[in-house]
Structures are given as structure tokens and as C-alpha cells.
Amino acid sequence: MPAPRSSQRRLPAGARRLGAGLMWFAVLGGITAWAIHLVLAWGTVELACTRAETGPGGEVTVLGMSLRGFVAAVATAIPLAVAIASLIASWRFRSRQLAGEHRETAGDEPRLDRAVLMVQLGLGLNVFSVLMIAFGGLAVLWFSPCT
Amino acid sequence: MTVKPDTTTAASAPRAADDAVGERLSETWPEEHGLWAWFTTVDHKKIGRRYMVTAAAYFVLAGVAALVMRTQLAGPNGDVVDPELFDQLFSLHGTAMIFLFATPMLFGFGNFLVPLMLGTRDMAFPRLNAFGYWVFAAAGILMFGSLLFEAAPNAGWFAYVPLSGSDHSPGYNLDVYTLGLLFLGVSTTAGAINFIVTALKLRAPGMSLNRVPVFVWAIVVTSFMVIFALPPLNVANAMLFLDRRFGTNFFDTAEGGDAVLWQHLFWLFGHPDVYIIVLPALGIVSAIVPTFSRRAIAAYPLIVLATVATGIISFGVWVHHMFAVGLPDLSLTFFSAASLIITVPAGIQVFCWLGTMLMGRLVLNVAMLWVLGFIVLFVLGGVTGVMFAIVPFDQQTTDSYFVVAHFHYVLFGGAVFPIIAGLFYWWPKFTGRMTSRRGGLWSFWLTFAGFNLAFFPMHISGLLGMPRRIYVYPGDTGWTVWNLLSTLGAYLLTVGLLVTLGTLVHSLRRGERATDDPWGGETLEWAATSPPKVYNLPVIPTAHSLTPMWDERSLASFTDGIADDERVLAHQHAVLRTSELDGRLEHPPLEMPEDSPLPLVVAASLFAGTLALLLGWYEGTLVLLVAVAALCWWLWPHRSPIPEDGADGGGGQT
Numbered sequence: 001m002p003a004p005r006s007s008q009r010r011l012p013a014g015a016r017r018l019g020a021g022l023m024w025f026a027v028l029g030g031i032t033a034w035a036i037h038l039v040l041a042w043g044t045v046e047l048a049c050t051r052a053e054t055g056p057g058g059e060v061t062v063l064g065m066s067l068r069g070f071v072a073a074v075a076t077a078i079p080l081a082v083a084i085a086s087l088i089a090s091w092r093f094r095s096r097q098l099a100g101e102h103r104e105t106a107g108d109e110p111r112l113d114r115a116v117l118m119v120q121l122g123l124g125l126n127v128f129s130v131l132m133i134a135f136g137g138l139a140v141l142w143f144s145p146c147t
Numbered sequence: 148m149t150v151k152p153d154t155t156t157a158a159s160a161p162r163a164a165d166d167a168v169g170e171r172l173s174e175t176w177p178e179e180h181g182l183w184a185w186f187t188t189v190d191h192k193k194i195g196r197r198y199m200v201t202a203a204a205y206f207v208l209a210g211v212a213a214l215v216m217r218t219q220l221a222g223p224n225g226d227v228v229d230p231e232l233f234d235q236l237f238s239l240h241g242t243a244m245i246f247l248f249a250t251p252m253l254f255g256f257g258n259f260l261v262p263l264m265l266g267t268r269d270m271a272f273p274r275l276n277a278f279g280y281w282v283f284a285a286a287g288i289l290m291f292g293s294l295l296f297e298a299a300p301n302a303g304w305f306a307y308v309p310l311s312g313s314d315h316s317p318g319y320n321l322d323v324y325t326l327g328l329l330f331l332g333v334s335t336t337a338g339a340i341n342f343i344v345t346a347l348k349l350r351a352p353g354m355s356l357n358r359v360p361v362f363v364w365a366i367v368v369t370s371f372m373v374i375f376a377l378p379p380l381n382v383a384n385a386m387l388f389l390d391r392r393f394g395t396n397f398f399d400t401a402e403g404g405d406a407v408l409w410q411h412l413f414w415l416f417g418h419p420d421v422y423i424i425v426l427p428a429l430g431i432v433s434a435i436v437p438t439f440s441r442r443a444i445a446a447y448p449l450i451v452l453a454t455v456a457t458g459i460i461s462f463g464v465w466v467h468h469m470f471a472v473g474l475p476d477l478s479l480t481f482f483s484a485a486s487l488i489i490t491v492p493a494g495i496q497v498f499c500w501l502g503t504m505l506m507g508r509l510v511l512n513v514a515m516l517w518v519l520g521f522i523v524l525f526v527l528g529g530v531t532g533v534m535f536a537i538v539p540f541d542q543q544t545t546d547s548y549f550v551v552a553h554f555h556y557v558l559f560g561g562a563v564f565p566i567i568a569g570l571f572y573w574w575p576k577f578t579g580r581m582t583s584r585r586g587g588l589w590s591f592w593l594t595f596a597g598f599n600l601a602f603f604p605m606h607i608s609g610l611l612g613m614p615r616r617i618y619v620y621p622g623d624t625g626w627t628v629w630n631l632l633s634t635l636g637a638y639l640l641t642v643g644l645l646v647t648l649g650t651l652v653h654s655l656r657r658g659e660r661a662t663d664d665p666w667g668g669e670t671l672e673w674a675a676t677s678p679p680k681v682y683n684l685p686v687i688p689t690a691h692s693l694t695p696m697w698d699e700r701s702l703a704s705f706t707d708g709i710a711d712d713e714r715v716l717a718h719q720h721a722v723l724r725t726s727e728l729d730g731r732l733e734h735p736p737l738e739m740p741e742d743s744p745l746p747l748v749v750a751a752s753l754f755a756g757t758l759a760l761l762l763g764w765y766e767g768t769l770v771l772l773v774a775v776a777a778l779c780w781w782l783w784p785h786r787s788p789i790p791e792d793g794a795d796g797g798g799g800q801t
């Protein structure tokens with residue numbers, strides 16, 4: 001089995017863990033954000049519309065915010081930001097670190113090739129996630145809730 | 148780009164290794180015969196074959212139910228069956244095709260092939276594997292047997308409440324459904340866990356994640372989906388059983404329950420389940436296309452991405468089955484977004500296959516023909532699927548025959564065609580015999596024509612307003628001609644399927660003997676003999692690429708390994724362990740359990756307990772104590788684990 005690359009061997013354990021954590025964020029961050037968006041946005045709309053707690057203007061409210069405001073800000077904008085961050089992370093991983101090193105050692109570093117695959121997966125999942133959350137965001141702006 | 152080498156001298160390396168060490172291995176992995184061995188075997192290949200044969204038998208039974216329905220609907224006011232039986236026929240047909248045919252059949256392929264493709268000697272938990280099979284077989288007997296007592300499920304395959312509640316559906320029918328599916332769920336969950344652990348821990352050294360065959364990816368993603376999707380179904384079925392039998396009110400709106408909860412729980416399982424069926428089938432396609440295009444799959448990362456993305460996103464689309472329920476528009480739109488995006492991965496896979504064919508040298512073998520037929524039908528089913536993602540269209544066509552046409556294109560086109568393609572492709576490996584090309588061609592064209600004649604007209608009758616699940620229709624609706632065509636198509640389809648069966652049976656009796664690698668395949672199952680020996684591969688190879696059978700270094704590892712005790716493992720009934728991500732060798736090897744009657748005993752007592760519960764004979768459920776006792780015996784650490792130095796010592800009884 002090939003030994004770990006020398007540059008990696010030199011990294012302190014904390015930095016290696018951080019790197020691995022960032023890598024997993026780049027792979028799974030977006031899709032997790034989308035899952036949270038879906039459950040939170042859908043769940044809030046369903047529950048708030050069933051309970052129909054209304055504010056001063058007759059608008060349905062959640063935790064004192066208008067339903068639309070809550071879904072747009074908390075359930076959509078924040079997950080979207082996380083998904084975009086994950087997308088950027090995977091993009092940077094792929095284009096700067098892995099792709100460059102991959103070219104040098106292509107074919108004889110199963111660990112690196114595997115990491116490249118994971119980041120490619122992350123990149124694709126992140127693109128899908130950003131799109132799905134953005135479509136949901138458009139719907140929040142377009143439809144009035146509870147109809 | 149990896150292409151199949153023209154010379155295959157190196158492909159004889161596995162055979163040379165087998166000649167050198169096969170005899171020694173046969174002592175630690177003996178071939179058992181006789182009735183006792185039949186009931187106690189834990190060999191993944193035998194279990195895999197059993198899964199396939201049993202699932203095929205259930206397919207025939209569910210298919211006969213469909214044929215009776217089509218005969219009834221051939222013309223207006225049909226009187227072949229009464230409405231009560233018709234209800235049972237479509238419910239049993241749908242339930243059986245989904246739960247007792249499609250998933251178990253694909254699990255059968257997985258059982259046989261995954262350990263071989265990974266270069267290991269069995270599944271991670273061989274006894275659990277045998278247990279899963281027995282439970283599955285018994286669940287089928289329960290479901291189909293109920294028809295003899297007019298007690299088969301009769302509220303459709305998704306058993307909506309309140310129709311499925313005890314007020315509207317008295318009798319045992321829905322109890323058979325709830326308990327039958329709960330019982331079957333034990334098997335499916337056990338199988339899924341087994342696939343995941345096998346694929347993560349037992350890969351050949353060097354097989355990092357980027358060298359795992361697409362079929363294995365598909366099986367693993369499917370297994371994760373099963374683990375997340377089955378709990379909602381199990382919860383729903385348990386609650387429905389409690390409502391019906393013990394008067395709880397989970398789904399009774401009059402008593403503060405919620406009928407829509409059933410739909411949410413069911414479809415939270417049900418939509419992923421469509422992909423649970425289709426993904427492994429797509430994995431079969433991804434295994435066949437490279438072999439007959441003579442090059443490695445194009446855009447491997449994209450096809451893996453598509454598989455993983457489909458698995459995850461499929462959990463966010465369930466409400467698209469409920470567009471007509473009256474949920475808020477905004478809620479629907481979140482699911483509509485995911486429903487549109489989930490078509491992209493399917494499209495990616497189709498383009499990867501087409502790309503592979505275009506860039507390779509296409510060999511139009513019978514298996515490949517079935518794959519091409521699949522692509523046509525799957526794309527057609529996909530087009531109508533995209534139409535349903537548009538909420539207003541869905542609301543117009545919901546519960547019509549348009550839906551029946553759509554899901555048969557997806558399920559029959561998307562799963563049965565690849566399954567038959569897989570049968571023709573791996574038949575030499577499964578049985579050691581080749582199939583007749585002429586028979587294969589006839590079987591394909593008859594089935595393809597019959598399928599389209601049976602299901603295409605359903606789009607039209609659906610658009611003309613014909614609802615699904617009706618047992619008669621009047622003659623003045625304009626539906627008659629389309630129904631007649633559908634019925635004729637169903638008969639032609641049956642002829643095609645019979646010719647398929649005939650071709651396979653003929654091969655068993657008269658087929659030419661198969662060589663180890665008759666098609667020049669690129670994955671490790673082709674390194675085994677046809678059919679494989681009990682120990683699968685004589686030497687555990689090192690995978691240096693995604694296409695080990697086409698690369699000299701991986702092939703050389705067979706001959707290099709002959710002298711390496713660790714790779715031959717002839718002194719232990721054990722398998723090698725490797726790391727999850729990179730396939731690095733780990734120590735010590737994992738001792739594998741011997742054949743045992745315990746899986747059968749546990750499954751049989753679980754079955755008896757389920758029957759007692761079904762019949763309301765609650766004292767009888769004490770038989771479950773036998774299962775508990777057998778499980779204790781099964782899990783008891785009889786021997787100490789292999790010491791770190793890898794010397795012989797025995798191990799756990801997984």
C-alpha cells in the first residue's frame with residue numbers, strides 16, 4: 001500500500017482533523033442543508049397553517065415573525081448559505097488542491113484518487129442542493145402560504 | 148481511457164491460481180450435498196440463486212393475477228371475476244410485484260454477485276443472509292396463501308386509510324398486509340445491513356471507493372435507502388394493525404387521529420422504494436454496458452454521483468404522490484423542486500451509458516439488446532414522470548390509467564428489462580451454461596412488443612378519463628378499443644416471458660458449457676470459475692483499477708498471491724478485512740461461520756408467531772420464545788476470536 005504523501009505526514013494531527021472535517025463538509029454539507037431546509041420549511045408551513053396563529057395584520061405568524069418571513073429567512077436563506085459555502089469548499093478542494101496533486105501522482109495513489117472522487121461527488125450534490133433550495137426560495141416569494 | 152485488451156492471455160491467471168491452490172481451499176470451504184445441507188447452507192451464491200428463483204416464482208403468481216385482471220377488462224362489463232376478487236387481485240399484484248418480486252430479485256443478484264465483485268468469499272454475515280432468505284420466502288407464502296382464503300390484501304398496494312381501517316375493510320385481508328409487510332421488513336433490513344457491511348469491510352485490498360464497481364455502489368446506496376425508508380412503513384403498518392385489532396385511533400380523524408399521516412408515512416417509504424427497485428437495476432445496466440462496449444464506463448464519477456444523489460433526493464419527493472390531497476401550495480412546491488431535480492441524475496446515467504457505447508465498440512449481444520430496450524422504456528417512463536412533477540397536470544391525471552401506464556414503464560421497463568438482461572449476462576456464471584442466442588432474440592422482441600402493446604394504450608385510456616382500479620366500465624366511454632389492445636398486449640407479453648423462461652430452462656439442460664469469462668467482463672466475478680467454487684476466488688487479488696480483469700497488474704496479483712498464505716487463506720474458513728474508504732488491508736482476517744440450521748429455526752418460529760398474531764391466537768405467539776432461544780444460541784461466543792497474529796482460532800457466529 002502506498003505511504004501517505006510526505007506533505008500530509010508533516011501536518012499536525014489537529015490540522016489533519018480539520019482538513020478531514022472540511023472535506024466531509026464539502027461532500028455532505030449541501031445535501032444536509034437541503035434536508036434541513038425541506039423538513040423545516042415544509043414542516044413549518046404545514047404546522048403553522050394548521051394552527052393558524054395570526055398576528056396583528058391577520059397574517060399567520062411563527063415565533064412572532066410572519067410565516068413567509070420565517071420560511072424565507074430561517075428555513076431557506078440560512079440553509080442556502082450553508083449549501084453555497086459547501087459548494088465553494090468542494091469547488092476549491094477540487095480545483096486547487098486535489099486536481100493539481102492528482103495530476104502529478106495520477107494512477108498510483110488510491111487514497112488521493114478516492115479523495116478526488118469524494119469531492120467530485122460533493123460538488124455534484126452541492127449543485128443539486130443549491131438548486132433545490134433556490135427553487136424552494138422562489139416558491140416562498142411567489143406563493144402566499146396556507147392557500 | 149480503459150479499454151478491453153484484445154489479448155486475454157493474462158485472463159488465465161485466475162485459472163492458474165485455482166489449479167495451484169483450489170484443492171487446499173476445497174478442504175476449508177467444502178461443497179456440502181444432501182437435504183441437511185440444503186436447509187442449513189449459508190453460502191451466498193446458493194442463497195442468491197434461491198432469492199432469484201423464489202422471486203421469479205412470485206413474479207409468475209403476481210403476473211397471473213395481472214392476466215386475470217386484463218382478461219376481465221378486455222371489453223366493457225366483463226364478468227370473469229367479481230369486484231371483491233378484483234380488489235384482491237390488483238392489491239396482491241401490486242404488493243407482490245413491489246415487495247416480493249422486484250426487491251428480493253435484485254437482492255438475489257446482489258447476494259450472488261457482490262462478494263464475487265469485491266473479491267471476497269462470502270457476505271459479512273452469512274447466517275443473517277440465510278435467515279433473510281427464509282423470512283422472505285415465508286412472507287410470500289403468507290401473502291399468496293391468503294388468496295386461497297379470500298383474505299388477500301384488498302385496499303390497493305398503498306392501503307390508504309380510512310378504506311383500510313376495520314370499519315371499511317373487516318376481515319383478515321388488511322391484517323395479512325400489515326403483518327406480512329412487517330415480517331418481510333425484517334428480511335429486507337437484515338439483507339441491507341449485510342450488503343453495507345460487506346461492501347465497506349470485505350473489499351479486496353486496493354479497492355478504494357473509486358474502484359468499486361457501479362453495481363456494488365447501487366446495491367450499497369439501495370441498502371442505505373432501505374434502512375432509512377423501511378422504518379416509516381413499519382411504523383405505519385404497526386399503527387394500522389393496532390388501530391384495526393386493538394382499537395387505537397392513530398388514523399381515525401373522528402377520534403383525534405390523522406388519516407393523512409398514513410399517506411405521509413407510506414410515501415416517505417414508497418417513493419424511495421421506487422428507487423430501491425430501480426437503482427440496483429440501473430447498476431446491472433452499468434455492469435453490462437462496459438462489457439459489450441469494450442471499454443470502461445464513461446464518466447464513472449458522474450454515474451456514482453447520480454446513484455448517490457438519487458438515493459438521497461428520493462427522500463425529499465414523497466409529497467408528489469399527494470398533490471391531490473389538498474396540502475398548501477407552498478408545501479407542494481418544495482417537493483416539486485426536488486421532483487424536478489431528481490430527474491437529472493437519471494438523465495446523467497442514460498448519457499453515461501450512451502457515451503460508453505458511442506466511444507466503445509458495441510457488441511449487440513442478447514443481454515445488450517435487453518439493455519437497449521430498457522433505455523427506450525425507461526426514458527419514456529421518465530418523460531411521463533416529469534409531467535407528473537407539474538402539479539396541475541398531476542391533479543388532472545391522478546388515479547387514472549395514465550398513472551398505471553407511467554409506473555409500469557418505470558417499474559417493468561426500468562427493473563424487469565434490466566433483470567432479464569442481467570439473467571442473460573450472468574447466466575453462465577450462475578449456472579455454468581450458455582444460453583441460446585436465437586431463443587434470447589425471440590424472447591426480447593416478443594416481450595418488448597407485448598409490453599408496449601399492453602401499456603402504451605393505457606396512457607390514452609387514462610387521458611380519456613379511465614380511472615385505475617375499476618373492475619368494469621360501460622361500453623360508451625371510448626375506452627373499449629384501448630383496453631382490448633392492452634389485453635392483447637398482456638397476452639403477447641406473457642408469450643415473450645414464457646419464451647424467456649424456456650430459453651433459460653433449455654440452457655440448463657442442453658446449454659453449451661460456459662468458460663470462466665465468456666464475455667470478457669471487467670469485474671472480478673469473471674475471475675471465478677463458472678459456476679464459482681464455494682471459496683469464490685482461489686487467491687484474494689489486489690485491485691489496481693476499476694477494471695481489474697482488464698488490467699495486467701490486478702491479474703498478476705492472482706499468480707503472485709499463490710505463494711502468499713495471507714491471500715490464499717487456505718488454513719482458515721475466513722475472509723480478509725480492509726478499510727472502509729481506501730481498501731487497506733486490516734488484521735486479523737474475519738472467521739466465517741459454518742452452515743447452520745439456526746437461521747431456518749429463527750425464521751420459522753418468527754413466521755409461526757406472525758401467523759398466531761394474525762389469527763388472534765395470542766398464546767401462540769409464545770412460539771417466539773423459540774426464536775429468542777435460537778438467537779441466544781446463534782449469538783453466543785462459542786469460540787475465541789482469531790488472535791492478532793492471524794493464527795487459527797475460530798471466531799464469532801455471525
Ligand code: HEM
Pocket residue numbers: 210213214216217237238240241242244245249302303304305551555558559562563601614615616617637640
Ligand atoms: C407482468 C406484466 C404485468 C401486467 C400485465 C400488469 C398489469 C397490471 C394491471 C392490469 C394492474 C391493475 C390496474 C388497476 O386496476 O388499477 C396493475 C397494477 C399494478 N402493477 Fe402491474 N402489471 C405487470 C407487471 C408489473 C410489475 C413488474 C410491477 C412492479 C415491479 C407492477 C406493479 C404494479 C402496481 C404497483 C400496481 C398498482 C396496484 C394498485 O393499484 O394497488 N406490475 N398491473
